[in-house]
Amino acid sequence: MSEEIHETPSTTPNFQTELAAQLAELMPEVIADGKVDVEKLKELLDGDAADSSERFGLFWPGKKRALRAAQEPTTATLRPDFENSKDWDTTKNVFIEGDNLEVLKILQKHYHAKIKMIYIDPPYNTGKDFVYPDNYKEGLDTYLEWTRQVNDEGKKLSTNADTEGRYHSNWLNMMYPRLKLARNLLTEDGVIFISIDDNEIDNLLKLGNEVFGEANHVATFIWKSKSGGANDSNEVAVDHEYIVCFSRSGTASALGLDPDAVATTSYNNSDERGRYALERLDKQNLQYSKSMDYELIGPDGETYSLTHRDPAQPNAIWRWSKDKVQRNMDQLVFKDGKVYTKNYEKPGGKPRSLFVDERFGRTRTGSTEVRNLLGGNYFDNPKPTKLLSTLVAIGSSPDSIVLDFFAGSGSTAHAVLAANARDAGSRRFIAVQLPEPTPEGSDARAKGYDTIASIARARIGLAADSLDSEGLAGNDGGYRAYVLAETNFSKWNVSSDIDRNELEQHLFDLRESSSADDASADDLLAELLLKQGYSLTEQIASVDVSGLNLRSVGDGIVLAYLNERVKPTLEQLRGVVDADPARLIVLEDAFQGDDQLKTNLAQLCKSKGIELWTA
Known part of the structure; x- marks a missing residue:
């Protein structure tokens, strides 16, 4: 059933974990026992890795802690x-x-x-x-x-x-x-x-x-x-x-x-689109990319390639990709062995x-x-x-x-x-x-x-x-x-260094409710939408479906039942599913411990292709 029910994340993204996941995808061999093997990473990078004993950069007291501050997730x-x-x-x-x-x-x-x-x-x-x-x-x-x-x-x-x-x-x-x-x-x-x-x-x-x-x-x-x-x-x-x-x-x-600037470029050419200046298609001193170093054939049948560079140290590329060149050949000018783009005159400068x-x-x-x-x-x-x-x-x-x-x-x-x-x-x-x-x-x-x-x-x-x-x-x-504000959900608002007695009391409190007593339906919905990846300006309305009051997001694309004090019946939930939202959000406490009701709802959503999310 867990595959059919999505759990709302309690925190913002963990950037350390996400970075490690990206490394694992690019270089799986640097991951050992779930951790990054730094020495293996250096070995693979070889000549691209800097000598750690002599580095150029900005260093100051507290820098590592400041970086951790950016990476540390928040439940807020x-x-x-x-x-x-x-x-x-x-x-x-x-x-x-x-x-x-x-x-x-x-x-x-x-x-x-x-x-x-x-x-x-x-x-x-x-x-x-x-x-x-x-x-x-x-x-x-x-x-x-x-x-x-x-x-x-x-x-x-x-x-x-x-x-x-x-x-x-x-x-x-x-x-x-x-x-x-x-x-x-x-x-x-x-x-x-x-x-x-x-x-x-x-x-x-x-x-x-x-x-x-x-x-x-x-x-x-x-x-x-x-x-x-x-x-x-x-x-x-x-x-x-x-x-x-x-x-x-x-x-x-x-x-x-x-x-409001005064243009300083001389637009001394013109065609049916207006006046334009010529700008070289090849650009010096950009980071070299092999995909931007190619030959192209001009309308005169001549082959044009990048010039004025040391093959051992390439320092020039075309400004346009090969595909863009093919799509915009009418915007190119081939002249004196060089290739130019048309820079059309625009208001301002x-x-x-x-x-x-x-x-x-x-x-x-x-x-x-x-x-x-x-x-x-x-x-x-x-x-x-x-x-x-x-x-x-x-x-x-x-x-x-x-x-x-x-x-x-x-x-x-x-x-x-x-x-x-x-x-x-x-x-x-x-x-x-x-x-x-x-x-x-x-x-x-x-x-x-x-x-x-x-x-x-x-x-x-x-x-x-x-x-x-x-x-x-x-x-x-x-x-x-x-x-x-702090999270509206008590179960997410626990520090890792909480005292044992406080933790026991916290778990006891969760028997009653996992959301804050003073949190409104709008407060809960705003947090759930943020942590599920929605914007701060979603269109939201209060709607009644099968006797249940729900929040509708984006004209019914998302429906949310956020009343933990009133347990819905299976027939009421069937009516909500029949409204055919793309996503249905139901507070975990709304099931009031009825796992069978939760399982039946999951099956109903699955049959209709609806994502079921809880919190």
Whole structure:
């Protein structure tokens, strides 16, 4: 029967186990007694393995622990927050309140390789920044005390002062696991933009090279953040910040055109499709691939192959695959023994590395935007939407998902709404923000904004309303709000180092129920869908079938019975099966120990080709 019933996983993916499974598939001989034989792996790699005694790379205290933090699965879930949502039933946007490390793990199941663009504005490590916790269960108050951000009276202190012995290491330990997880979410042609200043630019570039690959460093943009008068340095007035860009894979064109840039290419050729410039099909200094090194026959019957390379050290490949060449021969030009592609003129131009024009905005521009929307100075130095709109334009396409897991005041979400208004796109955003409290006595607290997350939600809603009032709104100005929470299922919420007496009590409690008493059907469903690989914006409705109240997902593709207190009859379950969902989810406790009822349901589902899942 176990083959006919699918058990919902209790945690997010275990990346260590999955990596070992991939190794076992590629090289089964390196697996011995269920473990990876590292010496055998080195033997097979032979000359490709580096000498462990002399290595090039970025190393710091705590790096191994930071990596484990990324790999460690979590049982945490996201609880729907209907009260703080906007247009819950129709929106495809998401706002999540909680620690971003845990949230990034939760997003892995469904959003793996689905995010086209990530933008983050992390703490710059100036000595005054809030450094994120890596254990949300301890609670924000406990975390603030533990990191000495507040004293015994609760007064906030400087967090990661440069007098600390591991000043840079603390920041790297915070960033490393988050970037590792973020990379998994990017599409093959996806990109990440990271704002930073001089404090950590050097370490960020090295860290990015390690996580994404040095060949995937697209650019480091320089943004003129101030308009003069800067007095924050004894020696030099610093007027700029950096935006570091890495791509998921260097094999695809990472960035699009900047729609407001002036094109510098000379389009001195034309055909029926318009004006175009010629670009060499062969590309130097790319990672060599044998499949991209081939001969092709031109319309003149001549054979063309890669040139100007040392056969012993190939360093050139064709930019297009052989199949793509065959499909697009009309886009090739054979001239003077070389092959060119037609680069057609498009609106805008290639992004430039210097963001110095007023069109990119300044720090004060972002502050003014928030003040105009919310009516007060509630946030320090938010990024202007003018800047982020440019990044959204060059880093995403009109149907992309854009993620910001250091959401701050919600500038990225605002920029996504503005981009959709501009080009009638359907981009969706996912914004993640820790519930960092606003300062006591601040204007924000006086206006009822207790956390940075509450400011961001208000800002996003008002930005959508503002665009709508100007007749510029896109088709989605809402967002579904979620809050990071512990699992709703008691049986999944057990630490590996639990005391024996506590374990006995836990098992005793499970006789009564395996789900939390205060968990609603919507809470349970959200967790089950996430852990089974569904998105955060599935269409959900309450339906009655054969006298049972169920949740319908995607117009009945999934049906879920989540009432553990009312045991369904076999006839009622037969009626549910006759509704013919692709998947049926039933809480284990709903069977109330009746294994025969569970077996009969499994057989009914099998006869109809329905997947039966329990939890």
